Amino acid sequence: MINFLKVAFFSLLMVGGFWGFANFGIPQIKPAPPPVEEKLDLGAMTMDQFVALGGKIFNGKGTCTLCHNAMGRAPMLDKVGAVAEERMKDARYKGAAKTVQEYLHESLVKPSAFVVSGFGKSGTNDTESPMPDVSGGGIGLKEAELAAVVAYLQDSSGSEVTVEIPKMEAAPAEGAAPVEEAVLKTPEEVIAKYTCGMCHKVLDQEGALGPDLTKIGATKNKEYLRQAILDPEAVIAKGFTGGMMPPTYGEQMKAKELEMLVNYLAGLKK
Amino acid sequence: MLTRNMKITFGAFMLAIMAMFMLPDFMPAANASEAVATESSVAAAPAAAAASDAAAAPAANAITYPPAPKLTEADYPRISGVNSRVAVWLVAQLHLWFGAFVVAVPMFVFIIEVIGMVTRDERYDNMAYEFIKVSITAYSLTAILGGLLSFGLILFYPDLFKYLALIFKESMWAYALLFFAESAVLYIYYYGHFLLQGGNKKWVHLTFGLLLNAVGLQLMFLANAWTTFMMSPAAVDAAGVFNGNTWEAIHNFLWNPINIHRVVANVAYGGSVVGAYAAFKFLSAQKQAERAHYDWVGYNANFIAISALLPLPFAGYYLTAEMYAYSQQMGITLMGGVFAWIFIIQAVLIGALFLSANYYLWCGMGRSEGAYRYNPRIKYIAIVLVVAFLVWFTPHTLVLTNSELKDLGGPYHKYLGVLGIMPAKNTAVNFLLTFTFMSFLFYRRANKVATVSWAAAGNAAQIALFTAGLINIVILGVYYGYFTNTVYKVAASVPQVLTTLVIIIISVVIDAFMYKGAKDVAPLHWGRMSNRSQYALFLLAVSFTWLMGLMGYVRSGIRQHWHISNIFRDGSPDAFTPGLGYAASVVSVGTIIFMAMVIFVFWLSTISGKHVVAKGYWKEQA
Numbered sequence: 001m002i003n004f005l006k007v008a009f010f011s012l013l014m015v016g017g018f019w020g021f022a023n024f025g026i027p028q029i030k031p032a033p034p035p036v037e038e039k040l041d042l043g044a045m046t047m048d049q050f051v052a053l054g055g056k057i058f059n060g061k062g063t064c065t066l067c068h069n070a071m072g073r074a075p076m077l078d079k080v081g082a083v084a085e086e087r088m089k090d091a092r093y094k095g096a097a098k099t100v101q102e103y104l105h106e107s108l109v110k111p112s113a114f115v116v117s118g119f120g121k122s123g124t125n126d127t128e129s130p131m132p133d134v135s136g137g138g139i140g141l142k143e144a145e146l147a148a149v150v151a152y153l154q155d156s157s158g159s160e161v162t163v164e165i166p167k168m169e170a171a172p173a174e175g176a177a178p179v180e181e182a183v184l185k186t187p188e189e190v191i192a193k194y195t196c197g198m199c200h201k202v203l204d205q206e207g208a209l210g211p212d213l214t215k216i217g218a219t220k221n222k223e224y225l226r227q228a229i230l231d232p233e234a235v236i237a238k239g240f241t242g243g244m245m246p247p248t249y250g251e252q253m254k255a256k257e258l259e260m261l262v263n264y265l266a267g268l269k270k
Numbered sequence: 271m272l273t274r275n276m277k278i279t280f281g282a283f284m285l286a287i288m289a290m291f292m293l294p295d296f297m298p299a300a301n302a303s304e305a306v307a308t309e310s311s312v313a314a315a316p317a318a319a320a321a322s323d324a325a326a327a328p329a330a331n332a333i334t335y336p337p338a339p340k341l342t343e344a345d346y347p348r349i350s351g352v353n354s355r356v357a358v359w360l361v362a363q364l365h366l367w368f369g370a371f372v373v374a375v376p377m378f379v380f381i382i383e384v385i386g387m388v389t390r391d392e393r394y395d396n397m398a399y400e401f402i403k404v405s406i407t408a409y410s411l412t413a414i415l416g417g418l419l420s421f422g423l424i425l426f427y428p429d430l431f432k433y434l435a436l437i438f439k440e441s442m443w444a445y446a447l448l449f450f451a452e453s454a455v456l457y458i459y460y461y462g463h464f465l466l467q468g469g470n471k472k473w474v475h476l477t478f479g480l481l482l483n484a485v486g487l488q489l490m491f492l493a494n495a496w497t498t499f500m501m502s503p504a505a506v507d508a509a510g511v512f513n514g515n516t517w518e519a520i521h522n523f524l525w526n527p528i529n530i531h532r533v534v535a536n537v538a539y540g541g542s543v544v545g546a547y548a549a550f551k552f553l554s555a556q557k558q559a560e561r562a563h564y565d566w567v568g569y570n571a572n573f574i575a576i577s578a579l580l581p582l583p584f585a586g587y588y589l590t591a592e593m594y595a596y597s598q599q600m601g602i603t604l605m606g607g608v609f610a611w612i613f614i615i616q617a618v619l620i621g622a623l624f625l626s627a628n629y630y631l632w633c634g635m636g637r638s639e640g641a642y643r644y645n646p647r648i649k650y651i652a653i654v655l656v657v658a659f660l661v662w663f664t665p666h667t668l669v670l671t672n673s674e675l676k677d678l679g680g681p682y683h684k685y686l687g688v689l690g691i692m693p694a695k696n697t698a699v700n701f702l703l704t705f706t707f708m709s710f711l712f713y714r715r716a717n718k719v720a721t722v723s724w725a726a727a728g729n730a731a732q733i734a735l736f737t738a739g740l741i742n743i744v745i746l747g748v749y750y751g752y753f754t755n756t757v758y759k760v761a762a763s764v765p766q767v768l769t770t771l772v773i774i775i776i777s778v779v780i781d782a783f784m785y786k787g788a789k790d791v792a793p794l795h796w797g798r799m800s801n802r803s804q805y806a807l808f809l810l811a812v813s814f815t816w817l818m819g820l821m822g823y824v825r826s827g828i829r830q831h832w833h834i835s836n837i838f839r840d841g842s843p844d845a846f847t848p849g850l851g852y853a854a855s856v857v858s859v860g861t862i863i864f865m866a867m868v869i870f871v872f873w874l875s876t877i878s879g880k881h882v883v884a885k886g887y888w889k890e891q892a
Contacts, residue, residue, distance in 0.1 A: 003550070003553040004554075007808060008869070010805055011812050012862065014808075014812040014813065015861050018615070018618075018619065018813075018816050019855065019858040022853075023850075023854055023855070026611045026614055028849055029611070029849065029850070030849050031846065031847035033846050034831035034840070034846060035831075066598075066599060066602045066603075067602065130598045132598075132599065136508045137508065137837075138599070138832065138836035139599075
């Protein structure tokens with residue numbers, strides 16, 4: 001019996017050790033919630049907003065930055081607008097695009113039309129791209145979203161933005177009329193959607209790259225908080241460095257969402 | 271006679287293998303076009319790519335498969351107070367643990383029985399019987415948990431079950447038949463052990479053992495098909511409409527990589543669990559003979575676990591590479607972001623596995639006075655293992671507070687940052703494997719001295735082999751890992767692995783010839799092991815169980831919010847990927863339940879051999 005107890009205690013100790021390490025030995029990062037299907041209100045959009053939408057899709061739903069980043073998994077796209085002309089003339093080009101805009105669109109839905117040297121699927125001699133068609137599968141970008149990404153790629157690579165904002169009829173509502181993009185209902189949803197907890201300690205998240213927000217309302221007023229969200233570089237909190245927080249929340253958040261978040265943070269006093 | 275029996279066994283083995291590959295041909299056609307559709311149907315590929323190809327598939331299917339349903343929270347039945355995801359998760363994990371054990375045990379039981387027959391050493395035969403006895407109760411528990419899992423899926427995820435059952439309906443019949451066949455063969459194999467002894471009878475028994483393995487593996491492969499179809503669906507269009515046949519659904523892109531990985535891992539896992547069984551019996555033994563027996567059994571179990579553990583990282587590497595090949599997005603989700611930290615935990619667990627396995631080997635060297643000559647070298651092996659473990663453990667990108675970030679000058683440590691990337695880890699793991707093998711080599715030589723005339727040359731050749739191999743591993747890791755571009759960084763891991771394999775294989779060959787007819791310098795005292803050493807075997811079993819649970823979470827988690835990757839979305843309230851801490855809690859609870867059940871199985875196998883004579887209880891018969 002004593003051996004049984006010793007063995008049981010030892011096993012529990014081991015399991016407890018592993019559990020403790022997984023819970024306290026490594027950072028607790030909360031995976032992003034499943035993406036919510038958004039309805040686009042293209043009719044009211046300016047070109048700047050449309051480009052910003054493209055940037056949001058590029059960094060979010062499109063999952064482009066998983067590979068198109070400095071890790072070298074896929075080519076960087078900061079000059080793609082400038083090199084598109086050359087690629088269309090390349091002997092290896094198998095597509096049908098005539099303009100930069102068409103080339104960029106084609107590269108999203110038929111990525112193997114031109115594969116940058118060294119980035120093809122293994123064993124295909126750069127004839128096949130590992131990139132999926134982003135209009136299908138799990139990414140499933142709609143035509144308007146593809147146009148927004150093309151606009152963003154043109155803008156961010158210093159090319160002229162030639163994309164036109166699609167008409168409402170072309171919007172991706174799958175039979176239903178496009179409606180106003182759903183406004184989030186609670187500050188918790190806002191914090192989850194804009195992943196504040198990745199860098200800040202807020203709600204049950206433990207981000208440590210930015211200031212702790214759990215009692216932020218005790219020292220900062222609503223004006224300060226609003227400015228900190230809309231223009232993060234305006235005032236850098238003591239002990240922190242600038243350049244960490246994205247400056248695009250003003251373009252991404254609805255006014256109601258912004259005010260809801262500001263009111264919530266201002267209420268965090270104890 | 272021997273030749274004839276070998277022919278029979280070989281024939282039976284070939285039949286079993288053929289049956290496995292002919293499985294689809296024995297099944298009735300799923301639809302009218304199936305017989306001719308194979309060529310034109312969609313090969314396993316990401317759903318996005320499959321969508322375009324699927325258009326070419328025959329349009330006039332006799333059975334029209336529905337698209338993947340678009341579910342809402344209301345489509346998932348709930349029971350108050352029951353978290354359906356956790357319930358199904360735990361039952362599935364327990365089923366997998368027991369399933370892995372009962373599939374693995376007959377594999378090495380068969381080999382042990384063959385060794386016993388060839389060497390005519392009855393101890394091996396008895397050990398084989400003892401192992402299969404343990405797995406009998408575990409087999410019942412596997413079946414009960416499998417039933418519970420089906421029940422849980424039908425109850426909590428009816429639409430998913432319906433969708434998968436429609437696609438796999440033909441193979442479900444095969445699964446049921448194989449299950450009955452497995453039961454029948456297992457019982458004949460177990461209960462016939464003492465009946466089928468000697469001469470031809472032994473060959474018949476071995477043939478049943480082989481059949482048991484063939485049927486067990488086919489069962490596992492069929493179960494794996496459901497799992498891998500959910501990860502890499504085949505023959506479906508973007509809407510989830512299935513347009514292929516059952517074999518195409520089974521033979522999806524990740525099916526074989528998972529099959530290979532699970533076969534190797536199961537053997538290692540099975541070895542570790544029977545090792546824990548032997549340790550438990552060793553600690554409970556009252557007599558020296560019993561201690562000696564279970565010490566010997568524990569040694570063999572540890573040997574099985576380590577033998578399978580050595581190639582396991584390569585099988586895992588192959589599986590991961592195939593995941594990348596199937597979908598780069600899936601591969602990056604696996605190795606980056608939230609799951610990246612899993613691999614730090616994995617490093618701790620695998621480090622624990624290697625250290626405990628080595629520790630057990632070193633303790634085992636105390637069984638013979640002849641091993642004392644190797645003792646001074648053990649500390650160097652220990653140092654290398656610990657350093658390799660620490661390199662493997664070093665994270666790449668550190669999540670730090672702002673002040674720490676400023677102190678460091680970025681998310682990477684100035685010196686330790688270089689140890690965080692794959693070339694360093696690949697080098698470390700190859701060192702872990704090579705030095706673990708070196709421990710085993712010393713253990714194997716513990717009580718022997720080679721008597722062949724070329725022993726000195728053989729030793730020199732082995733030293734040269736190890737030295738050259740390790741230098742090669744370092745050069746491949748350092749030069750190609752840090753001073754060339756990314757393509758070579760990844761590609762260099764393959765020759766590193768090959769180097770390790772070459773060291774192991776050539777060393778085994780040299781040793782086999784060199785120690786043939788070797789002289790015993792001191793006897794091996796089985797049972798002369800400290801109680802402490804037995805806890806290394808428990809550590810092995812617990813770490814393995816926990817690690818399997820954790821990696822199961824990752825394998826499932828990389829589907830993210832999809833029941834079936836990219837075609838069937840999870841609409842339940844639990845569609846989110848749980849965090850690491852939460853997953854660790856579920857895995858820990860599962861491990862505790864599993865270990866409790868396993869100890870129950872051990873206890874059952876102990877009492878089954880006891881016979882109490884109740885004097886005066888029964889009426890005297892005239």
